[in-house]
Amino acid sequence: MTGPTHQLSIRIDLASGGRIGPGKVALLEEISRSGSISAAGRAMKMSYRRAWQLVEDLNRNFGNPLVETAAGGAGGGGARLTEAGWTLVRQYRAMEQAASKTAHPHLTVLDGIVARKAEKDPV
Amino acid sequence: MTGPTHQLSIRIDLASGGRIGPGKVALLEEISRSGSISAAGRAMKMSYRRAWQLVEDLNRNFGNPLVETAAGGAGGGGARLTEAGWTLVRQYRAMEQAASKTAHPHLTVLDGIVARKAEKDPV
Numbered sequence: 001m002t003g004p005t006h007q008l009s010i011r012i013d014l015a016s017g018g019r020i021g022p023g024k025v026a027l028l029e030e031i032s033r034s035g036s037i038s039a040a041g042r043a044m045k046m047s048y049r050r051a052w053q054l055v056e057d058l059n060r061n062f063g064n065p066l067v068e069t070a071a072g073g074a075g076g077g078g079a080r081l082t083e084a085g086w087t088l089v090r091q092y093r094a095m096e097q098a099a100s101k102t103a104h105p106h107l108t109v110l111d112g113i114v115a116r117k118a119e120k121d122p123v
Numbered sequence: 124m125t126g127p128t129h130q131l132s133i134r135i136d137l138a139s140g141g142r143i144g145p146g147k148v149a150l151l152e153e154i155s156r157s158g159s160i161s162a163a164g165r166a167m168k169m170s171y172r173r174a175w176q177l178v179e180d181l182n183r184n185f186g187n188p189l190v191e192t193a194a195g196g197a198g199g200g201g202a203r204l205t206e207a208g209w210t211l212v213r214q215y216r217a218m219e220q221a222a223s224k225t226a227h228p229h230l231t232v233l234d235g236i237v238a239r240k241a242e243k244d245p246v
Contacts, residue, residue, distance in 0.1 A: 005138040010222065012230070015128040016237055063238025084236040091229040098229075099133065099222035106214040106221075107135070113207040114139055115186025 006110060008103045010096050018061030024054055025092045028085055031055070031067055035078045055079075062088070129233060131226045133219050141184030148215045150177055151208055154190055158201045178202075185211070 012020040023044075030040035041051025059065045066085035070078045081089070135143040146167075153163035164174030182188045189208035193201045204212070 007136040008218065008222075009134045009136065010226070011132045011134065012233070013130040013132065014233075014237060062236060064236055087232065087236050091232050095131065095222075095226040095229045098225035099131075099218075102221035102225055103133070103218040106218045109210065109214050110135070110137075113185060113187055113210050114137060 006107045006114075008096075008100050008107065010092075010099050012092070012095075014061055016061055016063065018057060020058075020061075020088070020092060022096075024058060025089055027051060027054055028058070028066065028081060028089050031079050032081045032085075032089075035080060037067070037069070037079045040079075058088075129230045129237075131219075131223050131230065133215075133222050135215070135218075137184055139184055139186065141180060143181075143184075143211070143215060145219075147177055147181060148212055150174060151181070151189065151204060151212050154178070154202050155204045155208075155212075158203060160190070160192070160202045163202075181211075 009022050014020065027040055027044055027046075030043045031037055034040050034043065037051050037055055038048045041048050044051070046054075055067045059067065062084060064084045065082050066088055067079050068082050070080075132145050137143065150163055150167055150169075153166045154160055157163050157166065160174050160178055161171045164171050167174070169177075178190045182190065185207060187207045188205050189211055190202050191205050193203075
């Protein structure tokens with residue numbers, strides 16, 4: 001037994017409206033890694049249009065840019081996280097880690113009420 | 124200042140597939156309160172069909188019934204949570220409360236990067 005394999009994730013509903021979840025945070029991390037909104041979108045199997053829309057939503061919901069793009073325009077220039085963008089990513093991952101830690105004993109209890117697939121299909 | 128007003132919520136991705144979030148847990152609580160899947164659906168402004176579908180999804184994903192219906196059929200008889208259903212609700216709410224507590228200082232940090240609407244529209 002290696003403990004529960006259920007996974008906890010978190011969402012933040014901002015007071016200003018808008019929601020932050022694992023998808024947007026992963027997109028910010030990919031933008032940081034690749035230096036490009038379009039490359040980050042590709043890595044996450046979303047269209048450039050969708051990736052750009054999510055970045056615009058984030059910037060608008062925070063009222064501060066989380067991603068800034070270099071000269072060259074939307075498609076051409078590079079992109080990187082602002083200090084606010086980094087703060088969001090760090091705080092989100094810290095919350096997620098703390099939440100998963102506190103959830104662990106509860107997820108183990110859930111194991112007791114989830115039928116194992118192996119018990120139903122003992123192939 | 125009364126601290127952050129951002130709200131954290133949690134989702135559980137079960138090892139068996141399926142996801143538990145605040146909507147399904149609230150539905151279970153409403154079923155318990157009202158003794159009826161259709162009344163619970165109405166209270167949550169969803170169709171009877173949708174409420175029933177969610178209950179079926181839950182029962183299937185856990186491989187154990189979380190809701191049991193009394194004689195009288197899908198529409199006629201009453202419904203109540205099983206012990207497994209209660210366990211899920213209790214564990215979920217405990218995880219949510221613990222996660223919100225550990226998140227509090229991080230949400231306060233996020234306050235520092237979210238522009239207040241009042242600052243932008245000082246009407």
